[in-house]
């Protein structure tokens with residue numbers, strides 16, 4: 001599925017730490033419904049790109065634009081806490097869950113951004129707030145079912161295997177009805193069976209939730225299997241963007257990765 005309508009554009013993105021250009025005049029864009037992988041050797045600048053897109057870093061130069069239903073929005077004008085309102089959600093490599101809460105309550109944390117009734121109504125548990133909570137609980141259950149972990153809904157998140165924890169984080173992100181999901185190393189820590197399942201899950205998320213997916217992943221098998229297109233960077237600079245086959249055969253990409261092996 002590729003609707004050929006831009007969802008995210010990155011134009012001349014540069015992010016500097018002291019004297020170091022972590023991202024250096026980077027340009028790429030992705031279309032609605034696309035699964036795009038951002039790859040590059042260690043220290044290439046991938047995480048910095050994610051942190052700029054999600055506005056965790058705001059001191060960048062260049063433009064990052066989300067093309068939502070209401071037209072293009074320059075994300076630099078959007079506070080980090082409001083980025084989710086523009087349909088962008090992110091999962092973290094270091095899972096950001098509350099171990100002492102049940103799985104479903106962890107997922108419901110992702111819904112607070114969408115609540116229409118105010119916080120006071122929720123504290124006072126007014127009828128309207130209770131109805132809204134019930135509606136979101138139902139939605140959370142549906143998402144847990146989609147991910148195949150609904151029977152665990154009342155179990156504590158703490159102590160669950162890594163594969164389950166990752167699914168809880170994905171469930172929480174899906175509560176926000178994302179237009180663009182940003183996945184930070186989704187396969188890290190998963191065994192082979194879980195990684196195979198992740199391939200299919202990412203497709204199902206794209207197709208059933210009508211979202212685009214941008215991912216950083218060191219597991220090249222996963223990247224090459226699932227991505228429609230791959231963007232390769234090194235030393236913060238654009239190297240190449242194309243289909244997985246184009247990228248595998250691109251001399252500049254091969255050289256960047258060989259350089260990394262030489263250092264190892």
Ligand SMILES: Nc1ncnc2c1ncn2[C@@H]1O[C@H](COP(=O)(O)OP(=O)(O)OP(=O)(O)O)[C@@H](O)[C@H]1O
Pocket residue numbers: 017020021022040041042043044045046047048049
């Ligand atoms: N907060 C920071 N302060 C200073 N330097 C940073 C900061 N974050 C990243 N860098 C530097 O910017 C460069 C790009 O780092 P970044 O983490 O974006 O790369 P990456 O491609 O995500 O790497 P990896 O694959 O190893 O996670 C590196 O040289 C890194 O040391």
